Amino acid sequence: xxxxxxxxxxxxxxxxxxxxxxxxSVKLMEMGCLPGVTVRYNFSAPLGxxxxxxxxxxxxxxxxxxxxxxxxxx
Amino acid sequence: xxxxxxxxxxxxxxxxxxxxxxxxxxLKQQTANFPGVTVERHIGLMHLANGxxxxxxxxxxxxxxxxxxxxxxxxxxxxxxxxxxxxxxVVVVVADATNLKRSLLLLTQITDVGLPVVLALNxxxxxxxxxxxxxxxxxxxxLGVRIVPTNARTGYGVDDLKLALQEKPISRQKPVxxxxxxxxxxxxxxxxxxxxxxxxxxxxxxxxxxxxSFLSEQQKEMINQVRKKHHLFPGKYHGAETIQRYSYIQDxxxxxxxxxxxxxxxxxxxxxxRVLTHKVWGYVIFFAILLLIFQSIFSWATAPMDWIDSLxxxxxxxxxxxxxQGPVAELLANGIVPGIGGIVMFVPQIALLFxxxxxxxxxxxxxxxxxxxxxxxxxxxxNGRSVVPLMSGVACAIPAILSTRMIxxxxxxxxxxxxxxxxxxxxxxxxxxxxxxxxxxxxxxxxVFNLQGLTLMALxxxxxLAAVSMAWIMNKLIRSGDRSxxxxxxxxxxxxxxxxxxxxxxxxxxxxxxxAGKIILAIxxxxxxxxxxxxxxxxxxxxxxxxxxxxxxxxxxxxxHDRIAAMQLEQSYAGHIGRAMEPAIRPLGYDWxxxxxxxxxxxxxxxxxxxxxxxxxxxxxxxxxxxVKSRLQQEINPETGGPxxxxxxxxxxxxxxxxxxxxxxxxxxxxxETRTWxxxxxxxxxxxLLAYLSAxxxxxxxx
Numbered sequence: 001x002x003x004x005x006x007x008x009x010x011x012x013x014x015x016x017x018x019x020x021x022x023x024x025s026v027k028l029m030e031m032g033c034l035p036g037v038t039v040r041y042n043f044s045a046p047l048g049x050x051x052x053x054x055x056x057x058x059x060x061x062x063x064x065x066x067x068x069x070x071x072x073x074x
Numbered sequence: 075x076x077x078x079x080x081x082x083x084x085x086x087x088x089x090x091x092x093x094x095x096x097x098x099x100x101l102k103q104q105t106a107n108f109p110g111v112t113v114e115r116h117i118g119l120m121h122l123a124n125g126x127x128x129x130x131x132x133x134x135x136x137x138x139x140x141x142x143x144x145x146x147x148x149x150x151x152x153x154x155x156x157x158x159x160x161x162x163x164v165v166v167v168v169a170d171a172t173n174l175k176r177s178l179l180l181l182t183q184i185t186d187v188g189l190p191v192v193l194a195l196n197x198x199x200x201x202x203x204x205x206x207x208x209x210x211x212x213x214x215x216x217l218g219v220r221i222v223p224t225n226a227r228t229g230y231g232v233d234d235l236k237l238a239l240q241e242k243p244i245s246r247q248k249p250v251x252x253x254x255x256x257x258x259x260x261x262x263x264x265x266x267x268x269x270x271x272x273x274x275x276x277x278x279x280x281x282x283x284x285x286x287s288f289l290s291e292q293q294k295e296m297i298n299q300v301r302k303k304h305h306l307f308p309g310k311y312h313g314a315e316t317i318q319r320y321s322y323i324q325d326x327x328x329x330x331x332x333x334x335x336x337x338x339x340x341x342x343x344x345x346x347x348r349v350l351t352h353k354v355w356g357y358v359i360f361f362a363i364l365l366l367i368f369q370s371i372f373s374w375a376t377a378p379m380d381w382i383d384s385l386x387x388x389x390x391x392x393x394x395x396x397x398x399q400g401p402v403a404e405l406l407a408n409g410i411v412p413g414i415g416g417i418v419m420f421v422p423q424i425a426l427l428f429x430x431x432x433x434x435x436x437x438x439x440x441x442x443x444x445x446x447x448x449x450x451x452x453x454x455x456x457n458g459r460s461v462v463p464l465m466s467g468v469a470c471a472i473p474a475i476l477s478t479r480m481i482x483x484x485x486x487x488x489x490x491x492x493x494x495x496x497x498x499x500x501x502x503x504x505x506x507x508x509x510x511x512x513x514x515x516x517x518x519x520x521x522v523f524n525l526q527g528l529t530l531m532a533l534x535x536x537x538x539l540a541a542v543s544m545a546w547i548m549n550k551l552i553r554s555g556d557r558s559x560x561x562x563x564x565x566x567x568x569x570x571x572x573x574x575x576x577x578x579x580x581x582x583x584x585x586x587x588x589x590a591g592k593i594i595l596a597i598x599x600x601x602x603x604x605x606x607x608x609x610x611x612x613x614x615x616x617x618x619x620x621x622x623x624x625x626x627x628x629x630x631x632x633x634x635h636d637r638i639a640a641m642q643l644e645q646s647y648a649g650h651i652g653r654a655m656e657p658a659i660r661p662l663g664y665d666w667x668x669x670x671x672x673x674x675x676x677x678x679x680x681x682x683x684x685x686x687x688x689x690x691x692x693x694x695x696x697x698x699x700x701x702v703k704s705r706l707q708q709e710i711n712p713e714t715g716g717p718x719x720x721x722x723x724x725x726x727x728x729x730x731x732x733x734x735x736x737x738x739x740x741x742x743x744x745x746x747e748t749r750t751w752x753x754x755x756x757x758x759x760x761x762x763l764l765a766y767l768s769a770x771x772x773x774x775x776x777x
Contacts, residue, residue, distance in 0.1 A: 023557065026309065029316040030138045031561060032176045042344075046353040047449045050458075050560050057335060058173045059343075059564040061445050066560065 003074070005053065005067035008041035014072030015039070021069035028070065032056030039072065079128040080160065081239060084149060084184070085168030086177050087135030088438070088565040090196045093226035094168055095132040096577050098236070103581065122240045131162070134479070137176065139183045139278060140312060142559075143482035151286035153184060154275055158288065161189075164243040166235070168194045171201035171223070172335060172566075174208075178323045179316070181219070182250040186274035190243030191219040194235055198223040205336040213330040218246030227571055250322050251315055253277055260304035267296045283308040343438075343566040350439065356446050364465075367430045368534070371468075371500070375422040382422075386415025405602055413598025416504075416680055417591045423500040424586050425579045427469035431462070432578040436570035441562060448560055454542050455549025457486040457558060464490070464541065467497035468534075470586050471740045475747055485554035489545050491747060492757055495740050496541040498534045498732065501680040505731045506530055508683055511703055513724025533732050540733060540764065593738055597677045601648065601685060605670070608646035616641040662730065662766070663723035663773040665711070672730070679736040722776035726769040734765035 008014055016037050019025035033039065033055045040054040049064045085091040095103075099118025116132040133152060134145035141147040155161060165184055169177030174195075185191050195201075195210070214221045220238045224231030253261060253273060261276045270276045279285070280301060285294045301307065349355050390411045397403035434440045440462060448458030459481045466474035474494050481487040498506075510526050517525045607613070620638035629637065643649055644666075651673065652666030659669050671685040686706065709718035735741070741754040748754070 022313075024559070026140075026312045026316065027142065027559065027561060029313060029320070030140070030179065031563075032179075032320070034317060034320055043347065043351065045351060045446050045449065046356050047446075049449050050445060052347070052351075052445070052564055056173075056175050058176070059566075061441075061560060061562045061564050063448070063560045 002071050005039065005041065005070040005072055006051075006064055008039075008072070010041055010043055012074070013038055013040045014074045016070060017073045018071040019069055020071065024066060024069050028062075028066075031060060032058070033060065033070065039070075077127070079122070079126050079164070079239065080162045081128050081130045082152065082162035082165045083130055083132050083168060084153070084165060084180070085135060085194075085196075086137055086170065086173075086180065086563075088563060089135065089168045089170045089177065090226045091135060091168040092132065093571055093574055094166075094194060094196060094224065094232070094235075095130065096574055097226050097229055097232045098130055101577070101580070103577070120236070122236055124240050126240065128239060130166075136180065138180055138316075139187075140282060140309075141284075143480055144487070145479040146482075147284070147286070148479075150282075151288055153187060153189065154278055154286055155288045156187070156271065156275055157269070164190045164192060164239060166192050166194055166239075167219075168196050171195045171198045171208075172204050172206060172339075175320075175323055175327060178217075178326070179319055181217070182319050182322070183274075185217075185219060185246040186249045186251055186272075187278070188245060188272040188275070190245045192235070192238050192243075193217070193219050193221045194231070195221055195223045196226055198231070199225045199228070200339070201335075204339040205333055207332040209330045209332055213326070216326055216329070218244065218248075220244065249274060251319055254311055254314070257304065257306065257311070260300050260306055263303075264296065264300045267300070268293055280306055281308055281310065281312060340566055346567050347442070347564075350442050351446055356442075360443060360446065363434070367427065368468075368531075370430075371423050371426055375426055378422040379419050382419050383415065386411055386418070390415075401606070404606065405599065409599050409602030410595065413595045414591075416598070416683065417587055417594050419504065420500050420680065421583055421587065423503065424469050425583050427466070427500070428473075428582040429575055429579045431466055431469075432575045433570050435462075436568070436574055438565045438567045441564050444562055445564060452558070454545040455486065455489050455552075456542075456545050457481055457483060457490070458560060458562070460486065460490040463494050464497055464538075467494040467499060469582075470499050470501070471495045471497070471737065472586065472589055472743050473582050475740065475743050478747070483554075483558040484556050485549075485552055486558055488552065488748065488753065489548045491744055492548055492753065493541040493545045495735055495737065495757065495761065496537050496544060496733065498537040499737075501678065501737065502533075502731055504680060505675075505682045506533055506728065508686075508703060508706075509719075509724050509728050509731075512706055512719045513721050529728075533728060536729075537732050544760070589739055594678050594681060597674055597681055598685075601670075601674050601681075604648035604651070605643060605646050608642065608649065612645040613642055616645040661773065662769045663720070663726045663777060665718065667709075668723075668727070675731075675734075675736045677736075677738045679731060679734070682731070720777070722773050725776055726773035729772050730765045730769040732765075733761055733768060735761035 003014070004020075005014070016033060016035050016039060018035060019028065037056060042052040042054055042059065044051040045061075050061050051064065051067055052059055052061045053067070054060075083091055083095055095116070095118060099120050102120065103116060103118040118130045118132065120128050120130065122128055131152075133149045136146040136149050138146075139150050139153065141150040152160075153162075153165070167177065167181045167184060169181070181191060181193060195208075201208075210221050210223065220241070222231055222235045222238050224235055226232070251274065257277060257280070260280060261273050264270065264276045264280060265273070268276070270279065279289070280297060285297060289297075350359060390407045393403065393407040393411060397406065431440075434443070443461050444458035446458075447461045451458055451460050460478075462480075463474040463478045466477055471494050474497075475491050478487045478490045478494070481490060507530070510529050514526050514529050519525055519528065608616075617638050620641040621634065624634035624637050644653075648670050649666065652669040655669040655673065656664075656666045659672065664672065667686075671682050674681045674685045706719055707717065710716070711718045711720075735758045741758060744754040744757060745751055
């Protein structure tokens with residue numbers, strides 16, 4: 001099974017390996033979330049969605065459905 | 075404007091760009107429109123040491139020249155419109171030195187367009203604290219732009235930046251992004267067709283999904299031709315471009331970074347986030363902050379508001395006493411002065427609210443509000459980002475609607491625009507307070523709650539509920555293929571800079587006073603004329619009738635004067651209009667005098683109190699001690715013999731003002747922002763219906 005960002009637990013890290021959504025990937029890459037870059041899952045919002053990750057030296061929040069399009073390897 | 079150096083200030087959101095702008099220009103700021111389009115821009119003037127005057131344009135924050143939101147589209151178009159006389163002579167890219175990588179994406183795009191760039195390496199102190207150290211000389215040489223380390227909070231480096239702007243701008247020679255071979259011919263052809271003088275600019279125009287507004291229809295057609303011929307489509311190489319740029323940037327950073335960031339500097343932010351985005355405490359704290367804001371608006375702002383109110387009342391009666399009697403004195407004392415007073419009275423509340431909002435934004439907390447509210451707002455077809463406009467809407471819908479530009483999804487932005495005017499803005503406060511004081515008894519419930527205060531809170535809640543319900547319905551009705559995104563940066567918490575907060579307050583208050591002020595002032599003059607003049611014969615008759623009635627009743631001179639004035643008001647143009655409306659508003663419990671106030675309130679609702687004051691002061695001009703409230707209390711309903719403002723009429727009016735779309739400035743702004751009359755018309759219709767029906771139901775049930 002391909003793992004994606006939502007499979008990480010708080011504090012865990014992974015490396016971006018690809019995307020499953022072309023349109024979204026362009027925006028994510030502009031925000032520094034590129035293949036080969038390390039991401040860390042920080043915490044989720046009170047209702048479980050959206051989540052906060054650390055990537056390229058800053059904190060980015062994105063919705064679960066957006067996070068699910070980011071493939072990672074650990 | 076010749077000889078001025080045109081400087082554009084661009085940067086990522088949260089890069090401290092506005093702080094730097096404030097540092098550079100101080101209070102010499104103004105808003106102007108972008109030529110051709112009615113989009114506001116912030117410009118500031120400054121003098122450089124060599125005597126040159128520089129005009130700085132502060133542009134909304136963005137991450138890339140490929141725009142996502144309307145705000146970003148404006149910046150992108152501004153930077154790509156090379157041929158325009160407004161094209162900047164030099165672009166200052168403000169970058170957060172603790173997070174340089176992402177800023178360099180934007181910077182390399184701008185250098186590729188051929189614009190000379192100065193890089194302001196801002197927050198350099200924080201970078202130092204985080205342990206980051208760059209070899210700035212090497213970075214400068216490799217990037218081919220001037221670099222100035224700055225700290226906008228303390229003003230460090232600002233003078234160096236000014237010196238850098240004096241020097242002859244340098245442009246990077248070699249593009250960072252090598253265009254794919256396949257598009258070379260297309261770009262060449264497009265350049266020959268349009269005269270665009272830069273490869274990357276031509277490429278951007280071909281790649282961007284929506285053609286920038288400055289292009290002519292003919293040029294847009296050319297874009298389509300070239301795309302078709304060369305099998306291009308928008309965004310075809312966008313991903314590849316981003317990867318290539320970042321690989322260049324990573325390589326660059328590897329060469330110039332002497333020491334990397336030590337993540338420990340963010341530990342305070344992490345700790346704060348654990349509390350502020352906590353399952354329970356996150357919401358508790360957010361609502362506590364909201365409560366604090368409302369509390370302060372209602373308690374702290376009342377003293378200065380009362381003071382302003384009485385100041386203008388005194389000025390009015392002073393003018394009445396000093397000026398020789400006549401139409402000029404009347405217009406000044408009873409039309410213009412109360413009109414201006416009605417605007418100035420709101421300043422304390424607007425200033426306080428924008429002060430709070432700006433504090434929350436400066437500290438980085440606002441991004442967390444978006445974060446914790448996003449899921450809830452999404453259910454109603456809104457976006458976490460809609461929270462900011464909705465909150466600002468409590469002060470004034472005009473700046474609130476302007477702030478929706480940062481919502482990138484068109485449908486969510488539209489819905490936010492449509493429902494924001496339902497949030498009770500500060501212009502409703504004087505109407506609410508006056509009416510509540512009239513019909514709600516001053517009583518305490520359960521020992522602590524003030525009944526009048528509770529009523530006020532209930533009205534705010536009602537407005538909010540109406541806003542989310544309308545959003546929910548609109549979400550079902552409006553179809554849209556656009557996808558909704560969040561992708562929001564959560565910046566580290568920072569202590570707000572008071573100077574920035576102060577400038578924001580000044581700026582927002584000033585634009586409110588002038589934007590809304592013009593309309594309100596005009597209305598109060600028109601109203602005064604309508605209420606003071608009428609068909610000559612009818613006015614004459616009214617006067618005669620008044621005199622003869624007064625004789626039979628043996629009234630004093632003053633009472634006679636009042637009676638004549640009241641009879642004349644009824645025969646004035648305003649009286650005629652009010653009478654004509656009466657059948658429509660009688661079921662709501664209103665008479666023709668309230669009708670006039672309703673009518674003028676459609677221009678701006680705060681006019682209500684002023685109108686009431688005008689209508690009733692025409693009836694009794696000499697007694698300056700009388701406040702509007704006591705005059706209304708004395709008003710008798712001739713049909714019942716009881717007071718005009720009964721409980722039922724009062725509640726009906728309160729509901730009407732909660733829901734009605736009574737603000738011409740807002741409608742104008744909605745038109746400007748949606749570029750069609752359809753949405754302001756929809757808004758006006760729905761809100762008027764809601765107002766009329768709820769007021770009708772309330773009056774019929776309660777009377």
